[in-house]
Amino acid sequence: MMEIEAYCFGEIKIDGKVYDHDVILAGSEVRRWVRKESHNVLWEEVENLLDFSPEVIIIGTGSVGVMKVSPKIIAKLRERGVEVVVERTGRASEIFDEFSKKKKVVAALHLTC
Secondary structure (H helix, E strand, O other), rough: OEEEEEEEEEEEEEOOOOEEOOOOEEEOEEEEEEOOOOOOOOOOHHHHHHHHOOOOOEEEEEOOOOEEEHHHHHHHHHHOOOEEEOOOOHHHHHHHHEEEOOOEEEEEEEEOO
C-alpha cells in the first residue's frame, strides 16, 4: 500500500521518493499525470483511471484549488459506481492515505496552484 508522506507546493513524497510533477497513484505505481489543459480536468484524463477498477477516485486540485473538475465529469464517474472526492491536494493526500487502508483508491494529484 502506497503512502503519501508529505506534500507542499510543487512537490510530493510518496514511499520515500520525491516527485516534482503531477502524479497518478494507481495500484502500486506512481506515474506522471500529463494534462492537456493546465487548470481543467478533461474526461479523457480521468476515464483511464477506471481501468484500475477503483472504488474511489481522488482528485487533488492543487495547493489552493485552482484546477477545476466539471460536475459532468464527476457525474460520469459516479454513474460508473465510483465514489469521487475532489479536494485541494494537501487534503486529497490525507484522504488518500485514510481511504487506501480500506478501499481500492486511485488518485490524480495536481501539485502546484
